[in-house]
Amino acid sequence: MASPPDTSKGIKLERYNSYIRRVNSTKLLNASSKLLFRATLLVALILVFLFTFNYPPLADTTNHHIHTHAHFLSSAFGGGGAAWEKQVRHSSTPRRPNGMSVLVTGAAGFVGTHCSLALKKRGDGVLGLDNFNTYYDPSLKRARQAMLSKHQIFIVEGDLNDGPLLAKLFDVVPFTHILHLAAQAGVRYAMQNPQSYVSSNIAGFVNLLEVSKSANPQPSIVWASSSSVYGLNTQNPFSELHRTDQPASLYAATKKAGEEIAHTYNHIYGLSLTGLRFFTVYGPWGRPDMAYFFFTKAILQGKSIDVYQTQDGKEVARDFTYIDDIVKGCLGALDTAEKSTGSGGKKRGPAQLRIYNLGNTSPVPVGRLVSILEGLLSSKAKKHVIKMPRNGDVPYTHANVSLAYKDFGYKPTTDLATGLRKFVKWYVGYYGIHPRVKKENDQSDDSA
Numbered sequence: 036m037a038s039p040p041d042t043s044k045g046i047k048l049e050r051y052n053s054y055i056r057r058v059n060s061t062k063l064l065n066a067s068s069k070l071l072f073r074a075t076l077l078v079a080l081i082l083v084f085l086f087t088f089n090y091p092p093l094a095d096t097t098n099h100h101i102h103t104h105a106h107f108l109s110s111a112f113g114g115g116g117a118a119w120e121k122q123v124r125h126s127s128t129p130r131r132p133n134g135m136s137v138l139v140t141g142a143a144g145f146v147g148t149h150c151s152l153a154l155k156k157r158g159d160g161v162l163g164l165d166n167f168n169t170y171y172d173p174s175l176k177r178a179r180q181a182m183l184s185k186h187q188i189f190i191v192e193g194d195l196n197d198g199p200l201l202a203k204l205f206d207v208v209p210f211t212h213i214l215h216l217a218a219q220a221g222v223r224y225a226m227q228n229p230q231s232y233v234s235s236n237i238a239g240f241v242n243l244l245e246v247s248k249s250a251n252p253q254p255s256i257v258w259a260s261s262s263s264v265y266g267l268n269t270q271n272p273f274s275e276l277h278r279t280d281q282p283a284s285l286y287a288a289t290k291k292a293g294e295e296i297a298h299t300y301n302h303i304y305g306l307s308l309t310g311l312r313f314f315t316v317y318g319p320w321g322r323p324d325m326a327y328f329f330f331t332k333a334i335l336q337g338k339s340i341d342v343y344q345t346q347d348g349k350e351v352a353r354d355f356t357y358i359d360d361i362v363k364g365c366l367g368a369l370d371t372a373e374k375s376t377g378s379g380g381k382k383r384g385p386a387q388l389r390i391y392n393l394g395n396t397s398p399v400p401v402g403r404l405v406s407i408l409e410g411l412l413s414s415k416a417k418k419h420v421i422k423m424p425r426n427g428d429v430p431y432t433h434a435n436v437s438l439a440y441k442d443f444g445y446k447p448t449t450d451l452a453t454g455l456r457k458f459v460k461w462y463v464g465y466y467g468i469h470p471r472v473k474k475e476n477d478q479s480d481d482s483a
């Protein structure tokens with residue numbers, strides 16, 4: 036009889052194999068938990084990094100971001116996060132039927148702040164963009180930002196030259212309009228820092244147009260040009276038909292370049308573009324680098340001011356235009372802006388291309404500006420009358436606004452004395468000054 040086969044070796048082998056399987060599966064488990072741990076650590080590190088640098092900032096109150104932003108500008112935009120996107124959407128959503136959704140660049144600037152408020156008050160959606168640069172006191176820009184924030188207007192802190200950031204904004208919001216006011220302003224500063232004009236007014240504008248032409252839908256764009264484009268033009272009052280090929284400053288040249296660049300993007304991509312030539316805009320929440328503003332400060336401090344006159348001893352004059360009139364002009368231009376005709380970078384037909392003067396139609400000599408301020412501040416200015424330095428200034432500006440009147444009813448209504456009274460009232464309130472400001476004829480003023 037054949038003996039039964041010996042199975043003891045097979046059983047031993049089977050036990051050994053199952054032992055090996057157990058050991059291997061434990062190793063596998065350990066390896067995968069290590070991998071999971073490392074991945075979690077990496078995600079946590081990325082999150083800590085993003086929150087530390089707060090980019091893009093959620094609610095920014097310090098100057099710290101001016102520097103961190105510069106650091107990030109060269110790198111690609113990293114995405115905004117859900118809370119950030121919610122703020123962006125909320126701010127830009129219109130609250131009236133057929134309301135606009137407007138991206139306001141330079142929203143923490145003088146004209147940007149006033150226009151943002153006016154748009155929001157009538158039910159349009161407004162998202163601000165501003166780089167809070169230090170060309171003039173950024174704390175004034177922060178104060179404007181705080182005022183806008185009270186009206187549920189969110190300002191994204193970023194630069195026009197940050198392509199990924201702009202693209203992200205257009206991903207999140209289908210803007211119907213852009214009110215493009217961000218720029219390097221100031222005529223005389225262009226001799227000190229020419230590159231900043233090229234960077235903001237040319238490169239930044241092109242970047243904005245690049246993103247706009249690729250957007251779907253393409254927005255309609257209204258943007259700030261300048262009375263300075265008339266340069267050495269001698270015909271008066273300045274009409275949009277007059278020559279603008281003789282700029283007297285680099286500032287003017289970059290604004291004129293903007294007008295030509297607008298033509299190109301309109302021609303190739305069907306972008307609807309409206310340029311507004313602002314004439315020396317002044318008023319509450321204004322720009323400290325402008326003469327009416329720093330004259331006020333100097334007069335109150337008893338310091339001397341330089342009052343320019345032309346080389347042949349004549350008075351220099353400006354068509355000073357009050358901010359509320361400019362805001363009406365900006366809204367009128369937005370309301371009459373036709374849709375862009377292209378989409379996703381392709382033109383589908385001819386689109387609107389416009390240029391308008393927005394001035395006051397009533398030039399006032401700088402000497403008269405000073406005497407109005409003296410009256411309002413009850414202080415004598417220490418005037419130092421000098422020949423206008425060769426710094427890009429022009430002797431005289433005077434707007435013909437009949438085109439803006441015809442197309443959107445633009446009609447300035449504030450004379451310089453009335454506007455300066457409102458400015459001085461704001462100035463002394465904002466800076467907490469108690470001068471001997473005249474009280475008579477004082478009218479209530481809602482400032483912004």
Ligand SMILES: O=C(O)[C@H]1O[C@H](OP(=O)(O)OP(=O)(O)OC[C@H]2O[C@@H](n3ccc(=O)[nH]c3=O)[C@H](O)[C@@H]2O)[C@H](O)[C@@H](O)[C@H]1O
Nearest residue numbers: 220221261262263313314315325326341342343351401428
């Ligand atoms: O319309 C514009 O497109 C520009 O308007 C504004 O430029 P300007 O009209 O030059 O305003 P602003 O500097 O306030 O000088 C006012 C007057 O004071 C004279 N002026 C100036 C300085 C000084 O020390 N003394 C003086 O007499 C000076 O000669 C001038 O006659 C904006 O700044 C500019 O960004 C742009 O938007």
